[in-house]
Amino acid sequence: MAPLEQQSSSAPDPRRWKALALLCTAYFMIIVDSQIVILALPSIESELSFGLTGSQWVMSAYLLAFGGLLLFGGRTADMLGGRRMFMVGTALFLVASVVCGFAWTGGVLIAARIVQGVAAAIMAPTAMAVLMNTFDDAKERNRAIGVWTGIGAFGATAALLVGGSITQGLGWEWIFFINIPLAGVVLVIGPRLLRETPIRSRERAFDPFGAITVTGALVLLVFGVAEAPQVGWGSVRTLGVLVAAAVLFALFLIAERSVKAPLVPLRIFRLRALVGGNIMTLLVSMATYGGALMMSIYAQQVLGYSAILFGLSTAIYAAMxxxxxxxxxxxxxRFGYRKVAMFGATLLSGGAYLLSRVTVGGDYWTDLLPAMVVFGAGIGTTVVASAIAALSDVPAGESGLASGINNSVFQIGAAFGIALCTTVLVANTDALATDPRVGLNEGVQAAFLATFVFAAVCLAVAVILTLLRKRTSSPPV
Structure with a gap:
């Protein structure tokens, strides 16, 4: 392993909790911007004269750029320094937000959203790399990751809480302008609070072919999966995109075996905890996003809630x-990430099962609230345990890469969860039912059962990791 230019101090950083607050502010902004446009899309479409489906790209452009470039963004932390690249990403995010707010055509808005996604792909993994380097004590680091994950969960819900109100009160432009003071604070205070991460002095050469192929593969994978429910999983378009993604990924793996300074050293996948943690992250993300979408459909289309009322009703979900x-x-x-992951995945499975029992005649208090309490607690617990597993055994000089992998897996899981649950919903909705709500509820129940399967498999992975650890730690007979 190449020597590191910097080594973290053995003494605790006295500014570490303030640094965490600043990093969480940036992460909150990133997560909010991934969903805040949902309730503003009708206004954007009307004012900028998008086509029938063009406005959907205001959201998709951000998510594709974000998910596709996370690995590359994470690697920049190891090559150029986590703090340095985090500040670059934040500045780029600020500029893109200003352009989004002043966008005069749909094309300009979509282009600016792509730049926002690129900036987010730099910010998220580099911020996590800085966090990991700031907290040397394992106990404090686990607590910090817990806070970070909780902020992410709250950000996703806050997007629904505030998006509609801002759009109706101030105009859709302000869902982007609110980023200006947040990003400004990060840029002003960041250099004073944040500690630079270790930098690899002998491996600064980038791997352009690896970056292009893996980014292309991730973008095509997310795009193909996201579009599959609309065009069909067996359509030429879906199959062509997924095959192209597989080819690019194969080329990436071949290149990484021979290149001198690989974007992703394949040896990192020998870490059992990293692999297991990322598998759990994939599954919990599928359950989280698939379940959230089905809760929205059930509340709004079966129970008749407005979008704003549903957003407010999810407060308990975010709180848990x-x-x-x-x-x-x-x-x-105290107990290790394996046991906590088992506990969290059990809660996640239980919440998903409760959701699968929703009825047409149900209401928020009997059908959604109890399930949200259990499901929300399971999400927070399992995501943290999975992230700790994925990052715990990684060398300091590769923390940015590991964070990028974990963030990429989470984004891919979100796309898969939404697409698979949507497919199950459509396949199981009874279009011939006398009451359309009854037919839709059948599809919602089936989709929630799919979410239960994701959570149950996550639990199985946690159990397997526990059994493997016991086997390897047992003394020979």
Whole structure:
């Protein structure tokens, strides 16, 4: 391994909790911007004269750029320094947000959203790399990851809480302008609070072919999966995109075996905890995003809630996710991430099963609230345990890469969860039912059962990791 230009100090950084607050502010902004446009799309479409489906790219452009470039963004932390690249990403995010707010055509808005996604792909993994380097004590690091994850969960819900209100009160432009003061604070205070991460002094050469192929593969994979429910999983378009993604990924793996300074050293996948943690991250993300979409459809199209009312009703869901994520840190320190992952995945499975029992005649208090409490706590707990597993055994000089992998897996899981649950929903909705709500509810129940399967498989992975650890730690007979 190449020597590191910097080594973290053995003494705790006295500014570490303030640094965490600043990093969480940036992460909150990134997550909010991935969903805040949902309730603003009708206004954007009307004002900028998008086509019938063009406005959907205001959201998709951001997510594709974000998900596709996360690995490359994470690697920049190891090559150029996490703090340095985090500040570059934040500045780029600020500029893109200003252009989004002043966009005069749909094309300009979509282009600016792509730049926002690129900036987010730099910010998210580099911020996590800085966090990992700031907290040297394992107990404090687990707690910090718990706080970070809770902020992410709250950001996703806050997007629904505030998006509609801002759009109706101030105009859709302000869902982007609110980023200006947040990004400004990060840029002003960041250099004073944040500690630079270790930099590899002998491996600064980038791997352009690896970056292009893996980014192309991830973008095509997310795009193909996201579009599959509309065009069909067996359509020429879907199959062609997925095959192209597989080819690019194969080329990437071949190149990484021979290049001198690979974007992703394949040896990192020998870490059992990293592989297991990322598998759990994939599954919990599928359950989280698939379940959230089905909750929205059930509340709005079966129970008749407005979008704003549904957003407000999810407050308990976000609160329980924060509770679960903050408990997961100290619990992991005491019991280990494997047991905490098993506990969290059990809650996740239980919540998904409760959701699969929703009825046409149900209401928020009997059908959604109890399930949201259990499901939300399971999300927070499992995501934290999975992230700790994926990052715990990684060398300091590759923390940015590991964070990029974990973030990429989470984004891919989100796309898969939404696409698969949507497919199950459509396949199981009874279009011939006398009451359309009854037919739709059948599809919603089936989709929630799919979410239960994702959570149950996540639980199985946690059990397998626990059994493998016991086997390897047992003394020979």
């Amino acid at each position: 996710s924060i509770v679960g994520s903050n408990l997961a840190g100290p619990l992991t320190t």
